[in-house]
Amino acid sequence: MDGTADRPERGDVSNSLSGSTVHGPVVQAREVHGGITFNYHQAPAPRPADRRPDQVPRPVGRFVNRRRDLAHLDGVLIEDDEATAHCPVGVVSGLPGVGKTATACQWAHHNQRRFPGGQLFIDFAALRGSGSGASGDRAGGAGADVSEALAMCLRALGVEESYLPAGLAERTALFRTMSADRRMLVVLDDVTHPAQVRPLVPQGAGSALLATSTWRLGELALDGAALLPLDTLDAEGALHLLGTLGGQRRIDAEPEAAARLAELCGGLPIALRIAAARLHTRQRLTIADLVAELTDEQSRLSHISVSSVHEERTVSAALELAYRDLPAPAAALYRTLGCLPGRSFDAALAAVASDLTSRQVQPLLDTLEAASLLGVAEDGRYRLHDLVRLHALEGARQAEPPDTERQIVTRATGHYLALTALADLTIRVDRLRIVDLADVLGVADVSAAVAQSPFAGADAPAQDAIAWLEAERPNLLATLRAAARYGLDRQTWQLSEVLTVLFLHHRHLADWREVAELGADAAARDGVPAAEARLRSLLSRPLLDLGRDEQAREQLEIAERRAVESGHLALQASVQEFLGRYLDRHDPQRAIAAYRSSLALNIQADEERGAALAGYFLGCAQAAAGDLDTALTALEAARRTFLALHDRRMAARALADLGRVRARQGDRSGAAADLSAAAGELREQRAGHYEAQALEDLADVLDDAEQARDCLSRALEIHQAGGSPRAAELRARLAG
Structure with missing residues (x-):
C-alpha cells in the first residue's frame, strides 16, 4: 500500500547475487554470538x-x-x-x-x-x-x-x-x-x-x-525528462489510507478525530501507517486519545527532524509515540539497532550488538516487527526504514552513555571481521596475509576453525563464502567506514585486508579502491608498515583498472618503502609482483626485472605459491618481449608448482600460455596439444573466459578445418552464454 515505507524492503536488493539468495549456518568466533544462517542457492x-x-x-x-x-x-x-x-x-x-x-x-x-x-x-x-x-x-x-x-x-x-x-x-x-x-x-x-x-x-x-x-533533479529536465514531484496525501487520501490500515469502522466512528489524526500525520504515508498500526494493535486506544498524544509531542519534533519540512517532523512524532509504547527491553534493542552501520542485519548481529544471546534477542525483534518499527525481508533479514533508524539513533544518543555508539560499532566490526576472515580462509588458505587470523578468531588452530566455519558444510564451500561476501558487501562497507570514523584503526585495516578476497573474484572497482584506501590509512595510523605496504600494493590493482596509473605508481612507491621497512620478505616479493603489473604497461623491460626480483624474494622467503605466481607473470612478460625460450622455461616451472599446490586453475592458465609460446615458436603440434589440454582443464574449473581464449588460439594451430570450426563454435557458445562482445566477432569468423 502507499502507506508503507518510502521504498520496498531492501533485503532482496542488498542480498542479490545474480540469481542467488544467501542465508547461513552457525558460527562462534570471539565476538560472534548466536546463530547466523546462510542459505545459498544458485540457478544456472x-x-x-x-x-x-x-x-x-x-x-x-x-x-x-x-x-x-x-x-x-x-x-x-x-x-x-x-x-x-x-x-x-x-x-x-x-x-x-x-x-x-x-x-x-x-x-x-x-x-x-x-x-x-x-x-x-x-x-x-x-x-x-x-x-x-x-x-x-x-x-x-x-x-x-x-x-x-x-x-x-x-x-x-x-x-x-x-x-x-x-x-x-x-x-x-x-x-x-x-x-x-x-x-x-x-x-x-x-x-x-x-x-x-x-x-x-x-x-x-x-x-x-x-x-x-x-x-528534484531539475537538471534532467534539460535532457527532456518529465519531473513528477510526489506530494503528501490530501485529507481524503489520508483518511482512505487510515481506513485501509486501521479499519474503516473505527474511522467512521470518530470522523472528526480521524480527520485531525490525518492532519497531524501531515499526509505522509509512513506516519499514517505507524498511527494505524497503534490503533490496530491497541483496540482500547481511541483515535481521540491518539490525537491527544500526538498533539502533545509536537514540542519534541525538532530534535529528530531531518529537515525543516513539517511532514518529517510529524513522522518523528509518530515514531516517538510508537517507541514509547515499547517494553523497556525492546526499546533498548531499538536504540541499539539505530547505531548499527549497515542497512540490514540478521538476528546474530543484533545479538552481538546488544550483548544478548540469540534466544534473548529474537522475542525483542518480534516485538519491534509487531510495532511496525522493523521490516523483515523475504530472506529473513531485518531493516529499519531510514527515518526510523534516525529516530532510534537519536534515542540512543539521548538515553545511553556517550560511548555507546562506538561500543556497538566495535562489536559489529568484530562480528564481521571474524566471519570475513573465515570466508577468506575458506576460499584460499595459503594467500599472503599480514593479519594474524588466529588472533582475530580467538583460536589456536586456524585449520580447525575453517573446518567448523559456516561455509564448511556447503557442497562448494569456496563458492558459498564468495556468495556470502557478495551479499553482505554493503553492510561490510558501512561497517568498515564506521570503524574508520571511530578510530578503530587495527580492526579497520584487518577487515580491509581480509575483505580483499571478494575483490579478487568480483570486480567492484570503486568499492575495492575505497576499502584499500581506508585500510592503508588505518594501518599507517596504527604504525604497522607491513599492513600498510600490503594494502597500498593491493590498492594499485583497482587504480590501474580505473585508468589511474599515476596514482597506482605513487601507492606502489610507498608500498615498496614500507615493505622494506617491515623486513617481511614475502611481502616485499608481493609488492614487486604488483609493481611488475604496473610496469607491464609502461616499461616492459623493468617489468621483467620486477618479476625476477619478486621470484627471488619468494624463493628466499620459501613462498612456493608466490614464487609460482611471479614465475608465471615473468614468463608472460618474457613472451611479450619475444624471449620465447626463456618464457617457456618460466611457464613450465610455474605450472609444475601450481600443480603441486593443487591450484588447478592457475596451472591450466599456465599451460594455455605454454601453448601460445609454442605456437609462436612454430611448434604447431605441441601448441595444439597444450591448448587442447588447457581448454579441457579450464572447462573443469568452470573458467569459461580462459577456456574460450584457449579454444580460439587452438583453432589457429589446428590443420583440420572441421576441428578448428568445432573449437570456435564452443568458444562462441561460451561467449554467448556470458554476454561477451567477442561473440559477434566469432560469428563473423565462423561465417567466413
Whole structure:
C-alpha cells in the first residue's frame, strides 16, 4: 500500500547475487554470538537471448491513492509511436516516506506487458551502502555508483563477470549495445545526482526509464525528462489510507478525530501507517486519545527532524509515540539497532550488538516487527526504514552513555571481521596475509576453525563464502567506514585486508579502491608498515583498472618503502609482483626485472605459491618481449608448482600460455596439444573466459578445418552464454 515505507524492503536488493539468495549456518568466533544462517542457492545462468530480467519488486498489497500520479506516469512513459528513437524518462521525487518507490513499483507492475524485453531495478541507496545519502555523496560518489549500476544491469542481461569492462565509458557503451534490441523498463530507486540517470537510459525503441529521488533533479529536465514531484496525501487520501490500515469502522466512528489524526500525520504515508498500526494493535486506544498524544509531542519534533519540512517532523512524532509504547527491553534493542552501520542485519548481529544471546534477542525483534518499527525481508533479514533508524539513533544518543555508539560499532566490526576472515580462509588458505587470523578468531588452530566455519558444510564451500561476501558487501562497507570514523584503526585495516578476497573474484572497482584506501590509512595510523605496504600494493590493482596509473605508481612507491621497512620478505616479493603489473604497461623491460626480483624474494622467503605466481607473470612478460625460450622455461616451472599446490586453475592458465609460446615458436603440434589440454582443464574449473581464449588460439594451430570450426563454435557458445562482445566477432569468423 502507499502507506508503507518510502521504498520496498531492501533485503532482496542488498542480498542479490545474480540469481542467488544467501542465508547461513552457525558460527562462534570471539565476538560472534548466536546463530547466523546462510542459505545459498544458485540457478544456472540462461543465455542472454533467453533472459528476460524481471527485477522490479512486487508492489505492496492493497495499494491505494496515487491514481492521478499513475495516470501522469502513463502520459509520460507510454509513447504512442513505439518506433520512436526517443526514450521517455520520468523522475518521481519527494520526501522520504512519501511513497515514491511504492508508486514506481505499482506503475511498473501494471505495465509489465508493455516491456517484453524485461524490467531492471537498481537501488542506489543500497549501492551507497550506508546512511541516508548525504549531499556530499551526490557529486563525489556518482561515478562509482553508476559504474556498479551498469555492471548490475549488464549481469542481468547475461554478461558474466569476466566480460565486464573495467571503465565507466566502456560499460556505458556495452549497456547501450545490449539494450538496443530490447523494449524494456529501467527503474532507478533513490538516485541522488543526474549523472546516475543518463548512462542508464536504454536504447531500444519503446523503452522507458523511471527514477525516484529525494532530490528534484531539475537538471534532467534539460535532457527532456518529465519531473513528477510526489506530494503528501490530501485529507481524503489520508483518511482512505487510515481506513485501509486501521479499519474503516473505527474511522467512521470518530470522523472528526480521524480527520485531525490525518492532519497531524501531515499526509505522509509512513506516519499514517505507524498511527494505524497503534490503533490496530491497541483496540482500547481511541483515535481521540491518539490525537491527544500526538498533539502533545509536537514540542519534541525538532530534535529528530531531518529537515525543516513539517511532514518529517510529524513522522518523528509518530515514531516517538510508537517507541514509547515499547517494553523497556525492546526499546533498548531499538536504540541499539539505530547505531548499527549497515542497512540490514540478521538476528546474530543484533545479538552481538546488544550483548544478548540469540534466544534473548529474537522475542525483542518480534516485538519491534509487531510495532511496525522493523521490516523483515523475504530472506529473513531485518531493516529499519531510514527515518526510523534516525529516530532510534537519536534515542540512543539521548538515553545511553556517550560511548555507546562506538561500543556497538566495535562489536559489529568484530562480528564481521571474524566471519570475513573465515570466508577468506575458506576460499584460499595459503594467500599472503599480514593479519594474524588466529588472533582475530580467538583460536589456536586456524585449520580447525575453517573446518567448523559456516561455509564448511556447503557442497562448494569456496563458492558459498564468495556468495556470502557478495551479499553482505554493503553492510561490510558501512561497517568498515564506521570503524574508520571511530578510530578503530587495527580492526579497520584487518577487515580491509581480509575483505580483499571478494575483490579478487568480483570486480567492484570503486568499492575495492575505497576499502584499500581506508585500510592503508588505518594501518599507517596504527604504525604497522607491513599492513600498510600490503594494502597500498593491493590498492594499485583497482587504480590501474580505473585508468589511474599515476596514482597506482605513487601507492606502489610507498608500498615498496614500507615493505622494506617491515623486513617481511614475502611481502616485499608481493609488492614487486604488483609493481611488475604496473610496469607491464609502461616499461616492459623493468617489468621483467620486477618479476625476477619478486621470484627471488619468494624463493628466499620459501613462498612456493608466490614464487609460482611471479614465475608465471615473468614468463608472460618474457613472451611479450619475444624471449620465447626463456618464457617457456618460466611457464613450465610455474605450472609444475601450481600443480603441486593443487591450484588447478592457475596451472591450466599456465599451460594455455605454454601453448601460445609454442605456437609462436612454430611448434604447431605441441601448441595444439597444450591448448587442447588447457581448454579441457579450464572447462573443469568452470573458467569459461580462459577456456574460450584457449579454444580460439587452438583453432589457429589446428590443420583440420572441421576441428578448428568445432573449437570456435564452443568458444562462441561460451561467449554467448556470458554476454561477451567477442561473440559477434566469432560469428563473423565462423561465417567466413
